[in-house]
Amino acid sequence: MNSPVVLKIELPNVPDIELVAVEGLGRLARHLGIPEEKIGEARILVTEAIINAFEHAGGGSASPVVVEFTMTPSDLVIFVRDFGKGFDPSSVENPQLAEKLKGGGKRGWGLKLMESMSDDFRIDSAPDGTRITIRKMLR
Amino acid sequence: MDQEFSLTSQLRDRRLVITTSGYVNNTGGQAIATEFDRHFAQGVREVIINLAGSKVVNSVGMSFLLEILEKLQDAGGAMVFTNLDPAVDKMLTIMGIFSIAGKAATVDDAIKKLS
Numbered sequence: 001m002n003s004p005v006v007l008k009i010e011l012p013n014v015p016d017i018e019l020v021a022v023e024g025l026g027r028l029a030r031h032l033g034i035p036e037e038k039i040g041e042a043r044i045l046v047t048e049a050i051i052n053a054f055e056h057a058g059g060g061s062a063s064p065v066v067v068e069f070t071m072t073p074s075d076l077v078i079f080v081r082d083f084g085k086g087f088d089p090s091s092v093e094n095p096q097l098a099e100k101l102k103g104g105g106k107r108g109w110g111l112k113l114m115e116s117m118s119d120d121f122r123i124d125s126a127p128d129g130t131r132i133t134i135r136k137m138l139r
Numbered sequence: 140m141d142q143e144f145s146l147t148s149q150l151r152d153r154r155l156v157i158t159t160s161g162y163v164n165n166t167g168g169q170a171i172a173t174e175f176d177r178h179f180a181q182g183v184r185e186v187i188i189n190l191a192g193s194k195v196v197n198s199v200g201m202s203f204l205l206e207i208l209e210k211l212q213d214a215g216g217a218m219v220f221t222n223l224d225p226a227v228d229k230m231l232t233i234m235g236i237f238s239i240a241g242k243a244a245t246v247d248d249a250i251k252k253l254s
Contacts, residue, residue: 016164019142022195040194040226047197097235101209106202109234113198116233117226 168203
């Protein structure tokens with residue numbers, strides 16, 4: 001029961017497709033006997049990573065996002081890859097609530113949430129796309 | 140799990156209670172904001188967001204709640220969240236939302252908090 005289970009899926013850019021990945025995550029967890037409450041934060045991490053990927057994928061259903069989960073009873077690795085033109089993660093401002101409430105855009109929380117809710121977070125972006133790798137302990 | 144978004148709302152002593160079910164994405168967030176705006180225009184200034192049926196939310200959906208909070212702050216109003224999934228609670232904590240909004244276990248508790 002300690003050997004990892006792997007789920008790899010390619011998601012087309014259609015509304016709410018991230019829920020397919022969330023459903024897959026839940027099924028893997030049930031297979032490994034991981035309680036529902038242990039994967040709550042993982043659901044948010046998966047959702048944010050996929051939304052972020054589609055934002056950078058270039059748009060259109062011809063720009064898929066690849067998602068891979070590697071799960072054991074004790075931890076989960078989430079890998080999300082898009083095939084967009086990449087971006088500079090260091091140029092993304094750390095969102096501050098006070099600034100967001102002063103008017104203007106309210107979005108831009110994804111990277112902060114992924115970094116804060118994960119046990120390890122890595123983002124590699126290049127002209128051929130962006131790869132996000134997230135590790136989340138499940139115990 | 141069924142994640143189709145829906146909401147219901149009711150007024151309890153001039154306090155708006157919005158109860159959601161399903162995935163709070165951009166569409167769900169917009170629906171919450173639209174429902175709020177309808178009551179805000181009629182003078183409602185206290186809002187309870189009951190997320191009991193929403194275990195999956197995203198930051199885009201939550202960004203609409205910041206628009207509501209901005210309007211309430213400007214008008215001297217208040218917002219309280221109830222029935223939060225622990226992961227959603229943590230998400231809102233990271234965003235700093237509880238520095239300007241309340242949190243309660245149930246809708247009844249939220250009403251007491253606002254009284």
